[in-house]
Amino acid sequence: MDRDVRAAADLARAFEMAVDPMCVATFDGWFLQVNPAFTRVLGHSAADLTGRPFMDFMHPDDHARTEAALESLRTGENPLSSFENRCRHSDGTYRWLNWSARTERTLGHIYATARDVTADKETASEMVRAHDQLEEVVAARTRGLIASNELLKREIAERRRAAAELRTSEQRYRALVEDQSDLICRFEPDTTLTFVNRAYARFYGAGPESLVGTRMADTLDDDGRRILLAHLAEFTPERSFRTLEREARGADGEARWHLWSEHAFFDDAGAVTSFQAIGTDITERRRTEARLRQLSQAVEQSPVSVVITDTDGSIVYVNPQFEQSSGYAAAEVLGRNPRFMKSGHTPRAVYEELWRTISAGGQWQGELHNKCKDGSMIWEQAAMSPIYDDQGRIANYLCLKEDITLRKEYESKLVQRATFDHTTGLPNRFLAVDRLGQAIGGARRNKRKIAVLFVDLDNFKMVNDTMGHACGDELLRLAGKRFADQVRRGDTVARLGGDEFMIILGDLADPLDADVVAEKLVGRFNEPFVLDGLDHYVSASVGIAVYPDDGEDPDALMRNADSAMYRVKQSGRNGYRFFTPEMDRQARTRIEVENRLRHALENGELTLNYQPIVQVADGRIHHAESLLRWNNPDLGQVAPDTFIPVAEETGLIASIGAWVLQEACRQMAAWRSAGLSLSWISVNVSSRQFHRKNFVDLVLDTLDACGLEPGCLNLEITESVLMEEFRDIEDQLHRLAAKGVRMTIDDFGTGYSSLSYLRRFPVRTLKVDKSFIRDVIDDTGEAKLVEAIIAMGRSLDLEVIAEGVEEEAQYDFLRDLRCDMAQGFLFGRPVPADAFAELAGTLLAS
Numbered sequence: 121m122d123r124d125v126r127a128a129a130d131l132a133r134a135f136e137m138a139v140d141p142m143c144v145a146t147f148d149g150w151f152l153q154v155n156p157a158f159t160r161v162l163g164h165s166a167a168d169l170t171g172r173p174f175m176d177f178m179h180p181d182d183h184a185r186t187e188a189a190l191e192s193l194r195t196g197e198n199p200l201s202s203f204e205n206r207c208r209h210s211d212g213t214y215r216w217l218n219w220s221a222r223t224e225r226t227l228g229h230i231y232a233t234a235r236d237v238t239a240d241k242e243t244a245s246e247m248v249r250a251h252d253q254l255e256e257v258v259a260a261r262t263r264g265l266i267a268s269n270e271l272l273k274r275e276i277a278e279r280r281r282a283a284a285e286l287r288t289s290e291q292r293y294r295a296l297v298e299d300q301s302d303l304i305c306r307f308e309p310d311t312t313l314t315f316v317n318r319a320y321a322r323f324y325g326a327g328p329e330s331l332v333g334t335r336m337a338d339t340l341d342d343d344g345r346r347i348l349l350a351h352l353a354e355f356t357p358e359r360s361f362r363t364l365e366r367e368a369r370g371a372d373g374e375a376r377w378h379l380w381s382e383h384a385f386f387d388d389a390g391a392v393t394s395f396q397a398i399g400t401d402i403t404e405r406r407r408t409e410a411r412l413r414q415l416s417q418a419v420e421q422s423p424v425s426v427v428i429t430d431t432d433g434s435i436v437y438v439n440p441q442f443e444q445s446s447g448y449a450a451a452e453v454l455g456r457n458p459r460f461m462k463s464g465h466t467p468r469a470v471y472e473e474l475w476r477t478i479s480a481g482g483q484w485q486g487e488l489h490n491k492c493k494d495g496s497m498i499w500e501q502a503a504m505s506p507i508y509d510d511q512g513r514i515a516n517y518l519c520l521k522e523d524i525t526l527r528k529e530y531e532s533k534l535v536q537r538a539t540f541d542h543t544t545g546l547p548n549r550f551l552a553v554d555r556l557g558q559a560i561g562g563a564r565r566n567k568r569k570i571a572v573l574f575v576d577l578d579n580f581k582m583v584n585d586t587m588g589h590a591c592g593d594e595l596l597r598l599a600g601k602r603f604a605d606q607v608r609r610g611d612t613v614a615r616l617g618g619d620e621f622m623i624i625l626g627d628l629a630d631p632l633d634a635d636v637v638a639e640k641l642v643g644r645f646n647e648p649f650v651l652d653g654l655d656h657y658v659s660a661s662v663g664i665a666v667y668p669d670d671g672e673d674p675d676a677l678m679r680n681a682d683s684a685m686y687r688v689k690q691s692g693r694n695g696y697r698f699f700t701p702e703m704d705r706q707a708r709t710r711i712e713v714e715n716r717l718r719h720a721l722e723n724g725e726l727t728l729n730y731q732p733i734v735q736v737a738d739g740r741i742h743h744a745e746s747l748l749r750w751n752n753p754d755l756g757q758v759a760p761d762t763f764i765p766v767a768e769e770t771g772l773i774a775s776i777g778a779w780v781l782q783e784a785c786r787q788m789a790a791w792r793s794a795g796l797s798l799s800w801i802s803v804n805v806s807s808r809q810f811h812r813k814n815f816v817d818l819v820l821d822t823l824d825a826c827g828l829e830p831g832c833l834n835l836e837i838t839e840s841v842l843m844e845e846f847r848d849i850e851d852q853l854h855r856l857a858a859k860g861v862r863m864t865i866d867d868f869g870t871g872y873s874s875l876s877y878l879r880r881f882p883v884r885t886l887k888v889d890k891s892f893i894r895d896v897i898d899d900t901g902e903a904k905l906v907e908a909i910i911a912m913g914r915s916l917d918l919e920v921i922a923e924g925v926e927e928e929a930q931y932d933f934l935r936d937l938r939c940d941m942a943q944g945f946l947f948g949r950p951v952p953a954d955a956f957a958e959l960a961g962t963l964l965a966s
Contacts, residue, residue, distance in 0.1 A: 135412060137510045140405055141217070141234040147194050149174040149186075152229065152454075153436060156509060161217075161236050163210030170436075171455075179206035179214050193223045193230060202363035202379065204237065216241045218363060218381060220402070222409075224416075231413075233405060237381070240398065303378060303399035309392050311336040311348070320399075325371025339368070355384035355392060365402065376403040425500070425521040428507070431514055433457045445500075445523050447493030458519075463497050465489040478504050478517055487524070499528040541615040543593050544600040552614035552622050556674040559612075559626040560667055566627070570667040571634035573623040574681035575603065575641065578659040578693040580619035583651070591651045595658065598649050606640045622678070631666040631698075638662045638696035645694075661688040662696035670699045683707035714766050716752050721779055725752055728783050729950035732960060733802070733921060733943045736935050741960050743834065745802040745943065746784040747950045748776070768806050777809045778818060785826040785833065787953050792828075796960055800862060802834040807841040810849045816856055823861075830860035836887065838866050850881065857882030864921070869909060878916060886913050890924020890944070897929050910937050 135142060141158035145151050151169045159166055162177070169177075178186055182205035189203040201221045206214040221232040303323055306315040312335050321328040324339070337345045344366070351364050361383055369375045378399035385394045419426050425442035429435050435453050443449055446461065466489045477484040483505040490498050500521040509515040539551035547555065556572065563570045577599060584592030596619065603613045603621060612624040623641075625634055641662060648655035663685025671677040683706070684699040691697075720726050730744040750758045767773040781803055788801040809815055823830055835856070841849065853863060864885035865878075869892055888909055895902040906922070913920040922934050925944030934942055948959045 133507060136507065136515055138233075138408060141236070143169075143232050143234075145174070145230045145232065147190075147223075147228055147230065149190050149230075156515075158234070161215060161234070162207055168210075177208050179208070182206050189219070189221065190230075193221060196223075196225070200365070202365060204361065204363065204381075218379065220363075220365060220379065224413075231409070231416075233409060235379070235400065235402075240381070300398075302401075304397070305336070305399075306394055306396045307336055308394055309352070311338075311352075314394070323368075323370045323376075352382075352384075352392075352395065355382075355395075357386050357390050360384045360386070365406075366399075376401060377406045378402060422520075423522075425519075425523075427458065427519040427521065429458070429517045429519070431516070433459075433517070436516065442521070445492070445498065445521070446490075452493075461490045461492075463489045463491040465497070474504060478506055479514075481506055481514070487528075488521070497525075498523060499525045544597050544615050546600050546604075546621075547612060547614040549614065549616045549622075552612060552616065552624070553674050553678075555612045555614075556624050556677065559624055560672070560674065560677075563626065563667055568626075569628040569631055569669075570677075571625040571628055571631060571637075572665045572667070572677045572681045573625065573634065573638060573641070573696075574663040574665075574678070574685040575621040575623065576661045576685055576689065577619035577621075578661055578689075580658060583656055583658060584619075587651060587656075594651055595649055595656070599645075599658070599660075602644050603641060606637060606644060622681075628666075631669070634664050634666065635696075635698075638664055642694065642696055659694035661685050661693045663688060663699065664696060665699040679707065710766060713755070713758065713763055714770055716755060717750070717763055717766060717770075717772060720750055720752065721776060726750055726776065726779065727952065728780065728787065729952055730787070730956040731943060731950040732948045732956070733941050734947050736922075736931070736939045736942050739947075741798065741947075742941055743798050743800045743802060744956060744960070745836070745950075746780060746787075746804075748780055748804075749950075768808055771808060773806045773808045774812055777806055780804075781819065782822050782825075785822050785828055788832055789826040789828055790953075791957065791960075794957070796957055798960070800832050800834045802836050802864065804836045804866065805841075807838075807849070810841065810852055816852050819856060819861060820859060830856075831862065834862040834864055834885070836864045836866040839868065839870065853881055869905070878918070883918065885919040885921060887921040887923055887943075893922050893924040893930055893934075893944075896933050897927070903933070906933075907937055910934075910939050913940075914938075 135153075135155050138155055138157055141161045142155045143151055143158055144153040150173050151171065154166050154169050156166075159169070162169075164177075174186060174190075175183055185203060186205050189201045193201050202219060203221075204216060204218050207217050209215055215236055216238045217234040218237045219232055219234050221230055223230055300317060301319055303320040304315075304317040305313055305320050307313045313332050316328050316331050318328065321331055324331065337348055340348060348364075348366070351362070355362065361381070364380045364382065365377060366380060367375050367377050379402045380397050380399045382395055382397040384392050385396070387393050419439050422439060422441055425445050426437070426439040427435060427442060428437040434455055434457055436455075438448075438450050438453055442453075446453075470486060470488070474484050474486065483503065485501075485503045488500050488502050490500055492498055501524045502519060502521045504517060504519045506514040507516040507518050539548060540546065541548045556570075559570050562568075577595070580592070580595065583595055596615065599619075600613060600615060600621065603623060607613060607623060607625065611626060612622075614622045614624075616622050623637075625637060628634065642660055645658065645660045648657050650656075663681045663683065665671060665677045665681035665684060667677055670680045680699040684697045686707070688695050688697050727749050729747045729749050731747060732741045733743050733745060734740060735742045748760060748764070750760075750763055752758060764773070767776055784801050784803045788798065791798060812818070819833070819835075820830070823833060837853075857863060862885065863881065863883045864887055865883050866887050867889040868886045870889050886909065888906060892902050892906050892909075896906050897903075910920050912918075919940040921941040921943060922930075922939050923943040925931055925934065925942045925946045927946065930944075931942060931946060948956075951959060
């Protein structure tokens with residue numbers, strides 16, 4: 121684009137600063153543009169000439185000659201034409217101009233350069249008049265001698281005086297000719313030179329006397345000789361003056377161009393007797409014209425729009441790319457101010473800065489939003505700068521414009537993708553945080569409040585995994601629409617990721633206004649979502665934080681709203697809660713637990729304790745359950761119900777669970793080697809572990825590495841794992857069962873699902889939750905429930921373990937019901953491996 125700017129500026133500057141008059145015209149002979157030299161020669165302003173025909177300024181006697189030259193250019197008969205005519209000056213007089221014109225047929229323009237030869241014409245006329253006067257004097261004197269011998273002496277004297285006058289005139293004429301810088305010569309029809317001036321001789325590096333008598337045609341090559349002779353043959357008494365541009369190589373070896381003005385002289389019979397020619401060096405002009413043509417082609421063929429205006433802003437030139445981009449033809453915009461293309465979308469301040477900059481002589485760059493002829497809008501990258509004349513004054517303004525509409529549309533799409541969620545079309549986290557920051561700024565200035573609502577869809581994962589991602593995405597879209605329907609137009613609903621949304625309620629006078637919105641949001645989710653033709657119920661958990669009470673920056677408000685939402689999740693979901701300082705304390709504790717837990721395994725802070733499980737019938741130890749413990753140097757002994765949920769939420773449970781499995785199997789193998797006979801070792805497994813594709817291989821490889829048969833391992837799984845109904849979980853359980861690995865449902869009876877999965881999954885043992893065992897002695901209802909579970913297990917050929925047995929009465933109750941196994945403090949607390957070995961030895965001995 122910079123190259124185009126320089127090329128266009130050079131073109132305009134060369135045209136404006138050219139010494140010779142120059143113009144651009146249409147094929148019909150109408151002026152399109154003239155340079156300052158043209159206006160100086162004719163005294164007319166550019167405005168007077170532009171848009172008017174040649175003939176308005178030509179001498180009536182030269183119309184036919186000028187029209188013939190134009191016709192030759194139009195028809196292509198002669199793409200280069202030279203001719204002379206008289207043009208009217210603004211003072212009413214006429215100036216002789218020698219024209220050199222070319223056509224650019226692709227553009228439909230004529231480019232012409234003129235040379236003011238008025239002075240040469242007047243000099244030639246004076247010479248002709250002087251010669252005619254001398255001839256007349258000589259003729260008169262001769263007639264007088266013939267008429268009267270008496271006057272002979274006097275006539276002789278007169279003749280001598282006339283001859284002296286003739287010699288003086290000839291000397292004056294010769295001096296005038298010799299002093300000319302132009303090349304002047306006379307030659308005969310066969311091109312034999314009869315006279316050359318010093319400039320002519322100097323150009324060819326010879327004396328005038330050595331050139332006279334030589335043939336001009338002999339100095340040319342074959343093509344040049346042919347062109348010259350054909351040119352001379354075209355002279356007629358009616359067309360005795362012609363011009364020709366010809367290149368010749370001088371004595372210095374440099375080729376130079378001359379414009380030859382040639383006059384033919386005829387005898388009474390109409391035959392050519394001689395020629396007189398004046399050659400003006402036009403090499404620099406030709407170079408300028410070539411450079412102008414090159415620059416003109418660069419601008420005309422430029423891929424960017426080029427516009428040149430005068431100092432008032434009126435358009436004086438546009439290139440074809442402008443016509444293509446805008447839809448306007450050049451004739452439709454010349455003379456008009458570019459403001460007619462304004463779209464109304466570019467701020468006024470941009471135009472003010474533009475004109476302020478270029479009027480001061482500076483360069484301006486920026487983007488403009490303009491309107492095309494068909495009404496469509498176009499974005500353009502514009503660069504504008506002034507063009508100076510030879511006096512250093514601003515003569516024009518140059519504007520280069522590149523169509524960047526596609527780029528702007530692409531940028532807009534990138535911004536859309538970067539700031540909006542592609543699934544729901546809602547603002548994403550990046551844009552939501554930005555808007556929250558703006559809302560905080562406004563609330564701070566206006567002393568108002570803001571509420572930030574964190575919303576999490578309950579059970580979304582189940583829908584997404586069972587129905588597929590397409591239905592999951594549709595659920596997110598429908599949920600986002602429900603949120604948007606419950607808030608004001610100026611509020612923000614954003615999707616942060618997954619099934620988490622954030623709502624920003626701005627300009628609140630009372631924080632309780634957020635309570636109303638949250639209640640409507642939760643209530644709105646009591647209605648089902650129709651997915652794939654089926655009704656699905658998904659509730660929402662909402663946490664609320666208020667500015668400035670719960671935080672004064674986006675991070676604090678979002679963190680606290682998230683803490684409040686997390687508390688709703690812990691409390692049973694499907695509700696809303698405002699943030700409290702206690703939540704902040706718990707959230708900070710959870711973050712600290714998470715940060716330290718990430719390094720617990722590598723720091724050797726995790727250990728396993730083992731609790732015995734006995735046969736109810738005889739009280740002998742049957743197997744052991746491995747239980748994870750964490751002792752941190754700073755936090756101390758952290759309770760499992762504190763750190764295990766954090767491990768599951770963060771995904772750390774995968775690596776920790778793998779370590780528990782390997783450590784429990786290693787310990788089982790060590791006990792067996794030491795002679796401690798246990799039926800199996802129980803290991804609790806999280807659903808997150810089943811999500812790993814290599815879980816089955818991990819279990820089997822661990823057993824093989826420890827030298828244990830698969831039947832030595834019992835995996836305890838909660839009902840919630842089975843209720844997720846993942847096809848890959850079911851497949852993994854069956855693969856493990858096929859190898860002999862045992863499965864136990866832990867905390868049985870606390871779920872809310874149907875019992876059909878007891879037949880669907882390869883479960884061999886039920887572990888009754890301790891909450892039922894605790895009250896079996898005092899609560900008849902609990903006792904009947906435990907009795908029913910044991911009876912159901914027996915009917916399904918499933919073993920039943922009762923956990924939480926702490927009293928002999930509870931043990932007796934289970935023995936009466938013929939429960940298979942029991943676990944609890946009555947038989948032993950969870951203890952390290954060494955202590956367990958001693959305890960197991962005691963129980964086995966008893």
